[in-house]
Amino acid sequence: MLVSSVDLGTTNLKVVLYDEQLRVLASRSQPMRYDRRGDQVEFDPSTLTESVLTLIAACASDAGGTDGHDVVIVLTxxxxxxxxxDGHGTAVRxxxxxxxxxxxxxxAELETAFGADEAFAITGEPFPSTTWPAAKLAWLRxxxxxxxDAAAHVLMIKDYLVLQLTGQAVGEVTTRGFTYLWDVRRGAYWDAAVQxxxxxxxxxPDVVPAGTDLGPVTADVAARLPAARSYRVNAGALDHFCAMVGTGSYTAGTVSESAGTVLSLSMLADDWSFDAARKVSFHAGLRPGETILFNGADSGGVALEWFRREGLAGMDWTxxxxxxxxxxxxxxxPAPVFxxxxxxxxxxxxxTSARGAFLGLDLSHDRLDMAFAVEEGLAHLLKRNVDYLTPGADDVDAIVxxxxxAASSFWSQLKADVCDLDVIVPDEREATCRGAAVLALVASGxxxxxxxxxxxxxxPVTRFATAHTETHDHRxxxxxxYLDRLYSH
Structure with missing residues (x-):
């Protein structure tokens, strides 16, 4: 059996072909393309399907073909x-x-209608946002x-690709908590918000567990794919959660950090129970009865990229x-604080009033001092979120x-020192696709x-052992x- 992992990323579409031993046979990607107009960001979903099929075919060709193999296409x-x-699977807009x-x-109207605290207990999301499909659907209404009125199927992006590949309108449970339409603890749609x-x-769509085998592709899709004994589709799971599996961090006590444009943290909860006072996003896990805690901060790597571009005149990362x-x-x-x-x-x-700021800046500081301050400030934000995600002193033993x-050794060591936790960086460029492939291999037996x-x-992994000192506590x-004095009121 071969596994073709499809990662529907925000920046890139990616396909990685694996064998049963999780060896990478081929990998291909291409950028996502958007139509941006002010605060509106759209794209033609039909091009998504074509691109995915093209990437699957390219991987098969690179690997010497898939003829005679059973292939599972797993989605993340x-x-x-x-x-x-519409009813034919064609996007109406x-x-x-x-x-x-x-x-x-x-x-804002969702918050007025339901109250943020009451909705948090249901949706697992601390606040309503323009990000969620619920707000976008209300805008369409x-x-x-x-x-x-023309809609036969209201889908998320992964659901849409399932429909194109199998003809089934099926959703997958780990993505439902990101709709603001799903009762996470009850495992059902929140009818009041839907209405x-x-x-x-x-x-x-009907909702299935993570890693569910959805059956064969349609005959039309099979005819457009490289020759193989069979093609089946697996529902996979959310990218952040698949990455946890791909790096071996899907275990209680380990925080999984995605150090990309957005800073996001995921952790498998141990003996979790809902606490209205802790505004931590919670979601269905990869196995029945499990809960994953999740936090995402838009002010992640985008802040460092901004300073590299604007403050360092595009200085090379090396x-x-x-x-x-x-x-x-x-x-x-001492560097300024960012x-x-x-x-x-x-x-x-x-x-809500928070903005970026350098503080303690004086004429002795140069641009590298400021660059250090940016990396340290993001490490402080990471520590703040890790501490909030894991309030018990012994709840977490490492950050993956x-x-x-994560490619920056200096930054990884700084995070370890600031957070007083070892930071582990796996040498795995395709952690998300690897984790999705694991789900498919488990589903197949x-x-x-x-x-x-x-x-x-x-x-292999690189471990950055913490060298935490009182200086890190002081900083x-x-x-x-500074955060409290500037913005808490």
């Missing part, structure tokens, strides 16, 4: 992007990316009612890494870091459990003090 990727189709922010008024958004209940290492070995004054709230509100504080930021994957072509107290 982003969640919130909304696609509305362009897909609305999760990046689309047109529905700000509708998100108000501004494009004909689109909802509020003007959606007919029958247009929403040059930046070398410069920061030289700075660390030199006698420099508050990385360039995109405004971020967990765990959700301070993936994503573009090739593996008996998720943990069995650790013995198969397991990637973090400064960060907290």
């Amino acid at each position: 990727g982003q969640a919130e992007t909304l696609v509305v189709t 362009p897909a609305l990316s999760w990046l689309d922010e047109r529905a700000a008024a509708e998100a 108000r501004h494009e009612p004909a689109s909802l 509020h958004c003007g959606v007919r209940r029958e247009t929403l 040059e930046l890494e070398e410069g920061l290492a030289r700075r660390a070995s030199a006698s420099r004054p 508050l990385p709230y360039l995109t405004g509100v971020a967990p765990p504080d959700f301070l 870091s993936t994503g573009g930021g 090739t593996l008996s459990s998720l943990a069995d994957a650790d013995a198969l072509a397991r990637p 973090y107290r400064l960060f907290e003090d």
